Amino acid sequence: MEFKLEAHRIVSISLGKIYNSRVQRGGIKLHKNLLVSLVLRSARQVYLSDPCLGAPGAGGPPQSPPPQQQQQPAGDPTSGWGEALPRDSSMEQDPEPAGASSAASELPALPLALGKRPPEGSPPPRAEAVPEAPRRRVEAAEAERGGGGEGAPEGPPRARHCCCRRLGCPPHGAPRADCGCRQRQDDGAPPPPVCPRKRSASGAGGGPAGCLASGGSPVKKPRRDSEEQPGEEEEMETGNVANLITIFGSSFSGLLRKTPGGGREDEDGEEEESPRGAEAEEPGPMYCDKPVLRNLNPWSTAIVAF
């Protein structure tokens, strides 16, 4: 649990750093941003692999996402990272269905963008990644169902979903009333109690842990429609956050490129990226996200940050 909290905190800090680096004098420093993105990736892995937060209904979504997953790994640069980890792709696959259900405008752009990237590296790692992801979801779901109290296995922590997912919670910003994770962190509670607290909150459905009720995004996606409006909103937020994570975490150069209005702020890879078909789409999702995200209140803080 503490891994997940720590991971969440690190992810938000990292994203903040990446944003700040775009406005600093002298241009983006490649070395520092590379290191930050490595940390971001590690934290994201931990974050996603938290077994504490699985989600019920995992059986459903994994069937539908696979086609998207197929697309997605094409854009998945995990092989490019040199350490192809299935978890990375699972992370990317998470937001996929999440985004799909939430904002129609964002999602089509995103998988298209990612899909259009020429597949790099070796297909086999991706192929492995794909089946693993649904498997993991199923596991998560089972863990969710099965886990009564804080049976949260400490094993590979999976920050599949929790309020911490709402990266809109700025680490330095004022805690928002609807941000359950802020409470968590303020409590400074030891890991185990966090987990059951979340589950009970999700059982209560709404309130400060409403975002939790949305659950692990991919798994709970099919149930979104049945949830109440605030829950839906927050579901969308998490989906979009996850999109952001995908955008920022999956692609280093993509991260540097997807700067709204900044255009070519970093000098790296410009000439390579332009011929790629994805260039039109890659800034797309980011730009699409923003207007949509702006409509969501809790996102305003995130938008300010980015």
Next chain:
Amino acid sequence: MLKSKILVIKYYLLDAEWVDSTFFWSLNRSSPGNFTPYLALLENMEGESIYEVDSEDGVGADIISTVEFNHTGELLATGDKGGRVVIFQREPESKNEPHTQGEYNVYSTFQSHEPEFDYLKSLEIEEKINKIKWLPQQNAAHSLLSTNDKTIKLWKVTERDKRPEGYNLKDEEGKLKDLSTVTSLQVPVLKPMDLMVEVSPRRIFANGHTYHINSISVNSDCETYMSADDLRINLWHLAITDRSFNIVDIKPANMEDLTEVITASEFHPHHCNLFVYSSSKGSLRLCDMRASALCDKHSKLFEEPEDPSNRSFFSEIISSVSDVKFSHSGRFMLTRDYLTVKVWDLNMETKPIETYQVHDYLRSKLCSLYENDCIFDKFECAWNGSDSVIMTGAYNNFFRMFDRNTKRDVTLEASRESSKPRAILKPRRVCVGGKRRKDDISVDSLDFTKKILHTAWHPAENIIAIAATNNLYIFQDKVNSEMH
């Protein structure tokens, strides 16, 4: 001399007295097993002790960003964030005034780089001097290379102590004379004048780098030098500015595959075909330019396997090498990563022969250091002239020295508060819990804004230059004459 002191005042916003005084330290050679540095603080000419003048304005621009002795140690150059270079010269020792023995005074100051704007990328190019490297002196003039993120400049430093007088057609100010007043011809003669140091840019090596230049290194052939940015290393000829050869290119075809960048590079001190570059992953690559024109393939790869027990979110960051220096002998390399300095033998690629912990107590605080960006600080390291002692900086204005032979290490502080006139620079200790002695600093009270990133050691003597934010400390071995 007066002129240069005024420049110092403007530059450092400190009192001129600071320039007159230097700190001293020395190894206590009388007891060989006892590595006891001591400090003697000189008073200035008027007998006043050093005092600190806080400069609130322009502190940012005064932050020293690089320090470098020239090959004889007579000159010391510093570059700062404002693009200025200040050169200090060592006063020749004179028996008449032993107090001023070997003191460093300002020799010249000039603006090396200005802020620029890249219109194509809408980026501002910082004027901060990233590195200064001296060229070996080949005539009466001194030459140095200074670089910011994008442009390298070759500066020539010359002295003028004579000037011609007695022109026929011009008067003293250079105005043309009225010819009717010229009644006789005279031969202009050279008359002595106050020493004037002139610095002029001789070459500007621009547009060679897409990414930020992090290091330059002059080759032992004294004709070429290399400059390294995050992804490429270029070889230049000192006389040719419109082209350079790319000798290393680690840019991946797809930038998303980027996993490591070049962090530092240096030519071998004796073999003009060999150079080394370090990466953000903690590896060193030794390349031989004879092997091929493009040295993407290393001749030797120096890498130490990661200790799995120390794995954390930040393992990759702290393993990034921030500085690499060949030993004077050319046999060893010194690397600095965030928590350690390592000595590598060129003949052994599997692991360093020595590893010294600089501030291992920070290992548990990596997350906070990540938050406040301190984990990205790039510390430099230095060898002494005989390659027996290595030095590097740390936080709280501490710097560390490791004696490779005795395996003793010491932590010293570069600050005025801890230095009294004629006092001894006493070793500091950081306590991590347990017994706390008097004067120990606890880890939590370390000031992380006071960091010593840049240090330099005189090539032959025990004189070190420490840059502590916007102050320059020069520590000297006072007992050179006494102990031998």
